[in-house]
Amino acid sequence: QVHLGESGGKLVQAGGSLRLACAASGLSFKEYVMGWFRQVPGKEREYLAVISRSGDHTYYADSVKGRFTISRDNAMNTAYLEMSSLKPEDTAVYYCTADPYLSTVAAGKAPYWGQGTQVTVSS
Numbered sequence: 001q002v003h004l005g006e007s008g009g010k011l012v013q014a015g016g017s018l019r020l021a022c023a024a025s026g027l028s029f030k031e032y033v034m035g036w037f038r039q040v041p042g043k044e045r046e047y048l049a050v051i052s053r054s055g056d057h058t059y060y061a062d063s064v065k066g067r068f069t070i071s072r073d074n075a076m077n078t079a080y081l082e083m084s085s086l087k088p089e090d091t092a093v094y095y096c097t098a099d100p101y102l103s104t105v106a107a108g109k110a111p112y113w114g115q116g117t118q119v120t121v122s123s
Contacts, residue, residue, distance in 0.1 A: 002098070003024070003025045004096050004097070004098060004112055006021065007021050007022075007023070007117055009117030009118045010120070011121075011122060012120070012121055013122050014122065015086065016086050017085075018082075018083045020083070021080055022096030022114060023077060023078050024079070024098060027098065029074055030054075032053065032100055033051065033102045033105045034051050034098050035047070035070075036049050036068075036079075036094060036095070037094070037108060038093065038119075039092055039095065040091070046061070046092075048061050048068060049068055049069075049081065050102055051079065053100075055071065057102075058071075059106065067083065067084050069082040079096055081094065086119075086121045088121045088122065088123045090121050091121050093117065094117050095116045097110040098110055098112045099112065
């Protein structure tokens with residue numbers, strides 16, 4: 001059974017930094033593209049970033065480019081999202097997701113999702 005578990009979300013002040021982690025189990029991690037999304041109540045889930053299976057290629061939404069960094073450690077079966085220069089509008093529940101294909105992950109159509117971790121940025 002595939003399980004994705006996010007951690008690291010918390011309350012942080014504007015301008016601060018945070019690192020989220022997504023621990024994966026039940027799948028061959030190195031064969032899966034990983035992605036991060038976020039969602040605010042009442043709004044659609046927003047694509048943030050995706051990383052290739054090897055980690056050699058990363059792609060970002062314009063809204064977070066230059067502030068967020070996606071990475072992965074295939075030995076640890078974990079993906080990360082480093083967030084800096086955080087803004088109150090970054091407040092959301094952050095989710096990781098996985099699928100063998102990059103386009104599927106980026107489109108938000110991957111079958112595997114974590115339960116989410118809350119990030120709150122105070123002004």
